Amino acid sequence: MEAYGELHAEVNELLAMCRAQNLTLAVAESLTGGLIGATLSAVPGASAVFKGGVICYSAHIKHKVLGVSEHVLTVDGVVSEACACEMARGVRQLCEADIAVAVTGEAGPIAADSSVPIGTVCVAVATEAMFESRTVTLDGDRDMVRRKTVAVTLALLSETLLSPPRASV
Numbered sequence: 446m447e448a449y450g451e452l453h454a455e456v457n458e459l460l461a462m463c464r465a466q467n468l469t470l471a472v473a474e475s476l477t478g479g480l481i482g483a484t485l486s487a488v489p490g491a492s493a494v495f496k497g498g499v500i501c502y503s504a505h506i507k508h509k510v511l512g513v514s515e516h517v518l519t520v521d522g523v524v525s526e527a528c529a530c531e532m533a534r535g536v537r538q539l540c541e542a543d544i545a546v547a548v549t550g551e552a553g554p555i556a557a558d559s560s561v562p563i564g565t566v567c568v569a570v571a572t573e574a575m576f577e578s579r580t581v582t583l584d585g586d587r588d589m590v591r592r593k594t595v596a597v598t599l600a601l602l603s604e605t606l607l608s609p610p611r612a613s614v
Contacts, residue, residue: 452484470494475548480595534571554587581597
């Protein structure tokens with residue numbers, strides 16, 4: 446795992462938790478463009494739990510492939526927790542995974558939507574029973590925002606796996 450060597454321990458721990466709980470994992474990535482999937486799949490044996498993912502950079506693909514509603518895309522926006530939740534639900538269903546994570550955000554250097562500050566990232570985790578989402582603001586240049594998004598995403602996944610189950614919202 447060359448580019449994300451600093452996350453090697455976290456990824457191994459996350460994959461071990463999935464194996465211990467007999468859970469499969471899928472990802473939907475917008476601003477990271479495949480970095481989360483690459484980070485997970487860099488670990489030998491990841492295929493035992495990591496089923497795959499979708500890089501859904503455009504709103505069109507978010508809608509057509511993952512089923513994100515037109516309402517969410519136009520009212521909440523592509524950079525929103527609502528969009529991240531629908532992306533996570535869609536990729537979980539598409540990949541037939543037990544748990545899925547989705548990220549969408551604005552990495553810069555120029556914001557596609559002037560109402561969304563650069564560094565805004567929405568992350569969501571979906572299981573059959575629940576959704577967990579959060580919005581964070583990350584600093585740094587484009588590459589740094591994308592790298593930090595991978596770390597935030599892995600942390601949210603681990604947190605979700607360690608939490609007791611709760612009802613869906």
